[in-house]
Amino acid sequence: xxxxxxxxxxxxxxxxxxxxxxxxxxxxxxxxxxxxxxxxxxxxxxxxxxxxxxxxxxxxxxxxxxxxxxxxxxxxxxxxxxxxxxxxxxxxxxxxxxxxxxxxxxxxxxxxxxxxxxxxxxxxxxxxxxxxxxxxxxxxxxxxxxxxxxxxxxxxxxxxxxxxxxxxxxxxxxxxxxxxxxxxxxxxxxxxxxxxxxxxxxxxxxxxxxxxxxxxxxxxxxxxxxxxxxxxxxxxxxxxxxxxxxxxxxxxxxxxxx
Amino acid sequence: xxxxxxxxxxxxxxxxxxxxxxxxxxxxxxxxxxxxxxxxxxxxxxxxxxxxxxxxxxxxxxxxxxxxxxxxxxxxxxxxxxxxxxxxxxxxxxxxxxxxxxxxxxxxxxxxxxxxxxxxxxxxxxxxxxxxxxxxxxxxxxxxxxxxxxxxxxxxxxxxxxxxxxxxxxxxxxxxxxxxxxxxxxxxxxxxxxxxxxxxxxxxxxxxxxxxxxxxxxxxxxxxxxxxxxxxxxxxxxxxxxxxxxxxxxxxxxxxxxxxxxxxxxxxxxxxxxxxxxxxxxxxxxxxxxxxxxxxxxxxxxxxxxxxxxxxxxxxxxxxxxxxxxxxxxxxxxxxxxxxxxxxxxxxxxxxxxxxxxxxxxxxxxxxxxxxxxxxxxxxxxxxxxxxxxxxx
Ligand SMILES: Nc1ncnc2c1ncn2[C@@H]1O[C@H](COP(=O)(O)OP(=O)(O)OP(=O)(O)O)[C@@H](O)[C@H]1O
Ligand SMILES: [Mg+2]
Numbered sequence: 276x277x278x279x280x281x282x283x284x285x286x287x288x289x290x291x292x293x294x295x296x297x298x299x300x301x302x303x304x305x306x307x308x309x310x311x312x313x314x315x316x317x318x319x320x321x322x323x324x325x326x327x328x329x330x331x332x333x334x335x336x337x338x339x340x341x342x343x344x345x346x347x348x349x350x351x352x353x354x355x356x357x358x359x360x361x362x363x364x365x366x367x368x369x370x371x372x373x374x375x376x377x378x379x380x381x382x383x384x385x386x387x388x389x390x391x392x393x394x395x396x397x398x399x400x401x402x403x404x405x406x407x408x409x410x411x412x413x414x415x416x417x418x419x420x421x422x423x424x425x426x427x428x429x430x431x432x433x434x435x436x437x438x439x440x441x442x443x444x445x446x447x448x449x450x451x452x453x454x455x456x457x458x459x460x461x462x463x464x465x466x467x468x469x470x471x472x473x474x475x476x477x478x479x480x481x482x483x484x485x486x487x488x489x490x491x492x493x494x495x496x497x498x499x500x501x502x503x504x505x506x507x508x509x510x511x512x513x514x515x516x517x518x519x520x521x522x523x524x525x526x527x528x529x530x531x532x533x
Numbered sequence: 534x535x536x537x538x539x540x541x542x543x544x545x546x547x548x549x550x551x552x553x554x555x556x557x558x559x560x561x562x563x564x565x566x567x568x569x570x571x572x573x574x575x576x577x578x579x580x581x582x583x584x585x586x587x588x589x590x591x592x593x594x595x596x597x598x599x600x601x602x603x604x605x606x607x608x609x610x611x612x613x614x615x616x617x618x619x620x621x622x623x624x625x626x627x628x629x630x631x632x633x634x635x636x637x638x639x640x641x642x643x644x645x646x647x648x649x650x651x652x653x654x655x656x657x658x659x660x661x662x663x664x665x666x667x668x669x670x671x672x673x674x675x676x677x678x679x680x681x682x683x684x685x686x687x688x689x690x691x692x693x694x695x696x697x698x699x700x701x702x703x704x705x706x707x708x709x710x711x712x713x714x715x716x717x718x719x720x721x722x723x724x725x726x727x728x729x730x731x732x733x734x735x736x737x738x739x740x741x742x743x744x745x746x747x748x749x750x751x752x753x754x755x756x757x758x759x760x761x762x763x764x765x766x767x768x769x770x771x772x773x774x775x776x777x778x779x780x781x782x783x784x785x786x787x788x789x790x791x792x793x794x795x796x797x798x799x800x801x802x803x804x805x806x807x808x809x810x811x812x813x814x815x816x817x818x819x820x821x822x823x824x825x826x827x828x829x830x831x832x833x834x835x836x837x838x839x840x841x842x843x844x845x846x847x848x849x850x851x852x853x854x855x856x857x858x859x860x861x862x863x864x865x866x867x868x869x870x871x872x873x874x875x876x877x878x879x880x881x882x883x884x885x886x887x888x889x890x891x892x893x894x895x896x897x898x899x900x901x902x903x904x905x906x907x908x909x910x911x912x913x914x915x916x917x918x919x920x921x922x923x924x925x926x
Binding site for chain 2: 327328329348349350352353354358359361365367368369370371374377378379381382384385386388391392395398399401402425426427443447
């Protein structure tokens with residue numbers, strides 16, 4: 276088993292005339308936290324969408340855990356062990372916290388018609404078993420939240436929703452977690468809490484790899500082992516935070532945008 | 534959220550179950566008298582009374598007691614409701630027309646439970662409810678006229694055929710995004726009626742006779758005798774209709790309270806995110822559509838046997854719209870809401886001639902008002918509880 280969990284080779288995506296991503300090479304090692312940064316519209320979310328089967332790449336390959344997953348359907352990618360959150364939170368707002376987390380647990384749910392309609396006792400055991408797991412997972416973020424598992428997600432503030440989205444991704448015990456701007460819409464304090472949460476997750480799940488897209492440089496600096504910088508769909512720099520922060524091309528990309 | 538346990542919820546000092554049983558008896562008595570009421574004035578008075586009772590009692594905490602009873606004593610309450618319904622059927626005993634109305638309501642309710650799985654849970658609107666109902670009825674007509682298929686099997690056949698045709702329609706388009714189910718079902722609804730009208734084997738515009746329901750040697754079109762009284766033959770159909778509606782309710786409720794219900798909700802709310810968590814969106818949609826259509830088709834087959842004569846006009850696009858209106862009015866995904874709305878949409882126009890003529894217009898206005906001011910419907914659906922009163926500790 277090699278150290279490399281994920282590898283992009285010459286990955287590219289065109290939307291009509293827009294070249295959203297162009298010749299992107301990247302590697303993620305097991306247990307590593309990678310920061311993916313770049314100005315608005317530089318292709319960060321697109322790279323997540325290419326990996327998770329939402330779009331098929333126009334060129335290049337994605338390898339994950341020893342297998343070629345290029346162009347695989349979203350379902351297959353999830354089964355291979357990649358789970359994600361979305362830039363604009365995509366929880367099911369009318370459903371309870373428990374229900375939302377169980378959606379992330381789909382691979383383990385028995386969705387057979389006969390089982391669900393007529394084997395109610397066995398179903399109940401499964402529901403209770405997963406409840407314990409989900410509750411423990413949520414309690415790792417907030418014990419208060421763990422007491423409210425049957426409240427609709429729509430009634431919760433943004434930070435709690437982000438936490439539930441992360442729990443929904445983690446319940447399936449993925450090998451790679453993709454976080455798309457987890458601090459978006461949060462206050463300074465909430466962002467600090469969110470970083471603690473992520474570090475705690477990493478503590479608990481040692482070999483989980485994480486790619487995190489962020490605009491808050493403070494977050495990147497504190498969390499990430501390696502950083503990759505995109506600009507206009509191309510990788511312009513990679514390395515430690517100190518390295519990319521000192522890079523003149525990175526500075527001009529950001530200044531040019533601002 | 535629910536700090537009070539069920540036994541704490543009291544109304545005028547009474548425990549929840551007692552309140553629940555009293556309410557059921559009251560509704561049954563009211564329903565019995567309402568079905569018998571003849572003068573429009575009496576009907577209007579009773580409607581006003583029911584509306585007032587509904588509104589004021591919600592505010593006096595009666596509603597809390599009711600839902601506590603439904604949660605804490607689910608089985609007793611369900612049995613009580615079924616017994617009350619059977620009692621009303623026997624109380625109506627010799628009254629042909631009210632029994633016909635009641636049975637039609639129960640069959641429409643079954644249809645609406647099916648549409649609720651498709652629309653309320655999965656978000657696939659079916660504008661051909663009446664057509665699939667018609668598929669069931671015509672299946673019954675053909676099978677009772679030819680050959681010796683046991684009628685109970687004919688009900689099943691109606692459901693299966695409705696589901697098969699539904700699959701043929703929906704499977705080719707289910708992968709495309711957008712309002713495909715609306716488009717294909719509208720097209721089917723229009724074509725189905727024309728197809729019947731030009732098809733001589735199926736009786737053309739004049740329609741077809743349907744043979745009666747028979748089980749275990751009992752002909753449903755003969756009058757049963759109960760306590761020495763000869764009853765309307767509709768009592769047979771009403772009892773079977775009640776059984777069917779109860780069964781449909783139970784199946785849909787179990788479906789909603791399961792991993793499948795969760796899957797359907799997830800597909801309705803966000804297809805892309807669903808796929809990112811391994812949900813098979815196509816399977817979920819096909820399953821929901823098939824499940825709903827089976828209920829619609831079975832109800833249609835029994836309906837055909839009951840009215841014993843069917844014609845294309847009974848299965849028009851406007852009837853399909855009424856069926857969708859039941860779901861919207863009752864509340865997306867809400868079974869009790871659907872049941873209540875079916876009663877309102879089927880019985881009111883029969884009772885009030887003024888409404889009868891303008892019922893499509895009236896219900897369109899009502900649906901718009903509901904969507905504007907109470908989008909969750911008359912009885913909003915609650916957050917899923919997988920088992921009644923289930924809160925693990
Ligand atoms: N579905 C799409 N159709 C057309 N163009 C798209 C689509 N998705 C993304 N793009 C374009 O691709 C480019 C990269 O978008 P992407 O969302 O990946 O940027 P990003 O780096 O995530 O930006 P942000 O920081 O604003 O989230 C943009 O120019 C965007 O307009
Ligand atoms: Mg983005």
